[in-house]
Amino acid sequence: MIDIQKVTYRYLGKPALVEADLQIEAGDSVAVIGPNGSGKSTLLKLLGGLLHPSEGRYLLDGKEIVEAALKDPVYSRQFHQRIGFVFQNPDTQLFCSSVEEEVAFGPEQMGLSVPEVKRRVDDCLALLQIADLRGEHPWNLSGGEKKRVAIAAVLAMNPEVLLLDEPMNGIDPKGKAFLRDLLLRLNAAGKTVVAATHDFAYIDGLFRRAAVFSEDHRLVRDGSCGEILADRPFLARHNII
Ligand code: ADP
Ligand code: MG
Numbered sequence: 001m002i003d004i005q006k007v008t009y010r011y012l013g014k015p016a017l018v019e020a021d022l023q024i025e026a027g028d029s030v031a032v033i034g035p036n037g038s039g040k041s042t043l044l045k046l047l048g049g050l051l052h053p054s055e056g057r058y059l060l061d062g063k064e065i066v067e068a069a070l071k072d073p074v075y076s077r078q079f080h081q082r083i084g085f086v087f088q089n090p091d092t093q094l095f096c097s098s099v100e101e102e103v104a105f106g107p108e109q110m111g112l113s114v115p116e117v118k119r120r121v122d123d124c125l126a127l128l129q130i131a132d133l134r135g136e137h138p139w140n141l142s143g144g145e146k147k148r149v150a151i152a153a154v155l156a157m158n159p160e161v162l163l164l165d166e167p168m169n170g171i172d173p174k175g176k177a178f179l180r181d182l183l184l185r186l187n188a189a190g191k192t193v194v195a196a197t198h199d200f201a202y203i204d205g206l207f208r209r210a211a212v213f214s215e216d217h218r219l220v221r222d223g224s225c226g227e228i229l230a231d232r233p234f235l236a237r238h239n240i241i
Helices: 040-047 073-082 099-109 114-127 143-155 173-188 225-230 232-237
Strands: 002-011 014-024 029-033 055-060 083-086 161-165 192-196 209-213 219-224
Touching: 002 040, 014 040, 014 055, 014 209, 014 219, 029 040, 029 225, 040 083, 040 161, 040 192, 040 209, 073 083, 083 143, 099 114, 099 143, 114 143, 143 161, 143 173, 161 173, 173 192, 209 225, 219 225, 225 232
Parallel strands: 029 192, 029 209, 083 161, 161 192
Antiparallel strands: 002 014, 002 055, 209 219
């Protein structure tokens, strides 16, 4: 489904991701691991169509995702509907004046009927256990609550792929356990889940696969998440632990 071929990305000439090759099948769950600055967020932004390769290709179901195509509003809407992106900082994502409007925004943009929008909003608020916050202004919520609203807003579009950048960041232990269980359930229901993370206590048993990036922005390992997390010498060698 997702096919990243020899992708390099540079910010103002400085490499952030170097010749990454990564294929992700529908329904897979992948942890993107690596030290700070290794390119995890850059990879997720490329997958989410927020950045475009400086070199190499990104194919989705065999069709190349190019910047020009994403400038077309219809194509762009279809793409962002299929691939949902949950930003590391929910403040980047939330812009409406109530939780309910925030979650309704995506489905409304999709042109869904009023009852269908309502159904999706109700479902996603219930799924994230934030129904009691529906009238609140996102500004007034805690970090963990904002994160739940951001996830609900993305899930309301019912994307096939869920990209999450450091979803466990700034979340309390109870919130992390909830999020872990939610991601497991979403993946079991068929969604493809890709998350950049370094919260090993919570990702163990959550992802089937791990893609590990090194300080020189290269993909150095791609394999079973359990095996990689158990390989302490490897993680230490790459300054991950
Ligand atoms: P990670 O998420 O693994 O911490 P990033 O993908 O954020 O890594 O960053 C990879 C590299 O790109 C780092 O060297 C970082 O400093 C650089 N970088 C990230 N975002 C920007 C940006 N907007 N402008 C310039 N350089 C950036
Ligand atoms: Mg990052």
